Amino acid sequence: MSTGLNDNEIISLVLSGNHQAYAGLVNRYQNYVFTLALRMVKNREDAEEVAQDAFIKAYKFLADFKGNSKFTTWLYTIVNNTGISFLRKKKLDIHSLDNDKVFEMADSLDSGMRADKVEQKSKLAMVNDAITLLNPDDGQIITLFYKAEQSLEETAQVLGIEVNTAKVRLHRARTRLKEKMETYFPQEVKDLN
Amino acid sequence: MSTQQNTEERLWNFIDGTASTDERTVIEQLVQTDANWKAKYHELLEVNKLLQSSELEAPSLRFSKNVMEEIAKLHIAPATKSYINKKIIWGIGFFFIAMLIGILVYGFGQMVFSSGEESYVAKNLNKVDFSKFFNNTWINAFMMINVVLGLVLLDNYLSNKRKEFRKHH
Numbered sequence: 616m617s618t619g620l621n622d623n624e625i626i627s628l629v630l631s632g633n634h635q636a637y638a639g640l641v642n643r644y645q646n647y648v649f650t651l652a653l654r655m656v657k658n659r660e661d662a663e664e665v666a667q668d669a670f671i672k673a674y675k676f677l678a679d680f681k682g683n684s685k686f687t688t689w690l691y692t693i694v695n696n697t698g699i700s701f702l703r704k705k706k707l708d709i710h711s712l713d714n715d716k717v718f719e720m721a722d723s724l725d726s727g728m729r730a731d732k733v734e735q736k737s738k739l740a741m742v743n744d745a746i747t748l749l750n751p752d753d754g755q756i757i758t759l760f761y762k763a764e765q766s767l768e769e770t771a772q773v774l775g776i777e778v779n780t781a782k783v784r785l786h787r788a789r790t791r792l793k794e795k796m797e798t799y800f801p802q803e804v805k806d807l808n
Numbered sequence: 809m810s811t812q813q814n815t816e817e818r819l820w821n822f823i824d825g826t827a828s829t830d831e832r833t834v835i836e837q838l839v840q841t842d843a844n845w846k847a848k849y850h851e852l853l854e855v856n857k858l859l860q861s862s863e864l865e866a867p868s869l870r871f872s873k874n875v876m877e878e879i880a881k882l883h884i885a886p887a888t889k890s891y892i893n894k895k896i897i898w899g900i901g902f903f904f905i906a907m908l909i910g911i912l913v914y915g916f917g918q919m920v921f922s923s924g925e926e927s928y929v930a931k932n933l934n935k936v937d938f939s940k941f942f943n944n945t946w947i948n949a950f951m952m953i954n955v956v957l958g959l960v961l962l963d964n965y966l967s968n969k970r971k972e973f974r975k976h977h
Contacts, residue, residue: 630884637879641872646864653865663867670875671882678887696974742862761859767826782826786817793855 622686629677637677641670644687647763648694654746654754655698656705665701669694684772691763691773695755702751741803745795753788760785815845819852888972 620628620639628636648669653662673680673693680689746754759770771781796804821827822835838845 634879635876638872638876641875645871645875646866649867649871650865659865659867662865663871666867667871667875667878671878674879675882675885677884679885738858739862742858743865746862757859762862762864767824786820789820789855789859790816792859796855 623682626677626680626682626686629674637674640673640686644690645670647687648690650762651691651694651755651758652698654749654758655695655751656701657747657751661701661705665694665698668701669697672697685769687763688765688769688772691759691765692775695773695775698751698755738803741796741800742792745792745800748795748799749788749791752784753791756781756784756788757792815848816852819845819849822849823852823856 620636622640622643625636625639629640645666649662649666652665652669653659656662656665669690673690676693680686746757749757756770756774759765759773760767765773767781767785768778770785771778774781776784818827818831818835822832827835835845839849840846
């Protein structure tokens with residue numbers, strides 16, 4: 616119904632009373648929102664809860680979206696805040712997963728790969744797996760910049776930080792991602808060079 | 809910062825397109841002439857390509873339906889600006905400013921600026937015995953509690969405002 620419309624047109628429809636038009640925005644951005652949430656909470660069930668909450672909050676406060684920024688930048692800011700609140704409630708450390716958990720995740724990924732035959736593992740899946748090994752902050756900034764079509768300025772806006780801080784954090788996140796890839800997927804990394 | 813880190817940072821800026829024009833020229837030359845820079849550049853470029861083409865995760869098939877079912881129970885909240893009337897805020901501000909100006913004008917109007925004669929206000933003010941009001945420990949404690957309560961209320965009000973602002977942004 617609202618497939619051919621742009622975000623602002625759908626928002627106008629929803630605000631004028633056509634609530635079903637909101638499904639257009641949910642279908643369009645559910646994968647982005649879910650991926651972002653997953654990078655933060657590291658668990659599919661929790662990520663689905665965070666993503667759902669974020670879409671509901673966005674709907675409730677849709678009248679406050681002024682259109683000064685992209686709808687996605689506004690939406691991802693809500694996802695970020697919802698994710699942080701969720702993690703606080705769950706009393707997880709937002710900034711770093713403890714090493715045991717990282718190693719545990721790496722082991723499970725590694726054994727999964729062996730069962731699935733390592734050589735058949737695609738490079739893309741390897742990147743996704745390496746991202747899941749990063750801490751939530753790193754995974755989130757990489758997802759925002761590369762997958763959520765946000766510029767460095769918009770990424771900074773979503774995270775509520777300065778552009779230069781976002782730039783430094785992105786550099787560090789990519790460096791750590793490369794380290795994870797070299798540690799856990801040495802063969803694939805070798806094939807890249 | 810180590811040389812390798814510095815090289816990587818400069819190359820990432822180059823790849824992201826955030827390097828200055830001069831820096832771009834320098835890096836282009838380094839990539840063409842220096843084997844280490846060239847190798848590192850291609851390595852980072854490959855990582856960049858992979859990151860760009862990495863896949864998004866998909867939620868469960870019922871996700872969209874679940875969201876729509878939840879929002880069917882809700883109403884969109886009116887825009888914040890629609891229920892915060894700026895005219896009222898400005899009106900309150902204007903009232904207080906006008907009151908302050910009035911008090912100041914009245915105060916200055918009562919003052920006699922000649923050096924010899926004491927003003928009416930000063931004369932009468934001298935008659936007031938403030939020690940009668942503030943000599944009691946209980947009154948002082950009561951006033952102190954009021955000040956503390958006032959500060960707590962102000963703090964509550966400001967933190968609520970901050971929470972609302974964060975919630976909406």
